[in-house]
Amino acid sequence: MLHVATVHWQSDAWIPVQLRQLGRFAPPDTRIWACLNGIPDPPAGAFHRIVDLDGTHPQKLNALADLIAAEASADDHILFLDGDAFPVRPLEPLLADPATLFAVRRDENFGDPQPHPCFCVTTVGYWREVGGDWRPGYRWQNTLGVTVTDPGANLLLALQERGDAWRPLVRLNTVDLHPVWFALYGDDEYGPVAYHHGAGFRGRLARVDTMRAGLSTEMDKPRGSDSKIPGLRRLQRHYRSRQRARRRQRWERDEGPRQQALADEIFRAIVDDDDIVERFRPRAGTPEAEGTQHSA
Secondary structure (H helix, E strand, O other), X not given: OEXXXXXXXXXXXXXXXXXXXXXXXXXXXOEEEEEEEOOXXXXXXXXXXXXXXXXXXXXXXXXHHHHHHHHOOOOOEEEEEEOOEEEOOOOHXXXXXXXXXXXXXXXXXXXXXXXXXXXXXXXXXXXXXXXOOOOOOOOEEOOOOOEEOOOOHHHHHHHHHHOOOOEEEEEOOOOEOOOOOOEEEEEOOOEEEEEEOOOOOOOOOOHHHHHHOOOOHHHOOOOOXXXXXXXXXXXXXXXXXXXXXXXXXXXXXXXXXXXXXXXHHHHHHHHOOOOHHHHHOOOOOOHHHHOOOEOO
16 A cells, blocks of 8 residues: 655645646555645545644654554555655556665755655655654765755665665756756656655745855855954854845845746646646657757
8 A cells, every 4th residue: 555645834735736646646545644734624535644743844754654654564655745746657666666765866956865755655664664764964065065964864874874775766857947946756767757846835945046146054164265363254254144145135036036937837837737747858859859948
């Protein structure tokens, strides 16, 4: 049996889309376990269990996994699925695959190496065995040379300590409207498996945006030219912080609305049942493929 663990926050906009896609591509006996914070009237009968949980997104997924594990068999599967993500192909081949864990790996996010919780398939038994944990904590150096952590970091550490392999699902877009958002994930064997909209329940500022635009506090390290005098060094950092705040305000004024308008356009197409695979990975030889442009 497949158990889906999903989180929706303060908006029911993605629920019909996700239920539609799970109805198409998940096995008929799938059970959906959902954390629906701030959503008062979910569709009747659509979910096996609805809970309202405190904590961060990774903590909610961990809690859902605990609830599932208390009821499910060890050989049942769990699909961790962000509220703004959904399958785009039948899931049975992944469920029949001997790999212990499939998960999105966002190489495009400055080389993030960890399993990402927007889409991850494993068994209940393996999740228990590995001590599955979606929380950040473990840190790595990304391709910019910045040390970071993110959801899935502790799961990555557990897999590394055990020496366990896992199957990454990577970005397969041939049409890129943003470096991270609006992503199809899969691999060479299965092709596109999942779509992740990104930032479906929050502002549209991604790490890739903050780092490219110089908005990230993670990049605000002491510099070689900083004064050796502590008071002056603090003043220099304060000045950089104010500069960063002004750049962020400009980004939110100029770039934020453009990204939100684009996201809204794509969401409307998904609701209208547009072929999201064809939109972001058009077949070779079609006019869409011939006109493909890669943009950041």
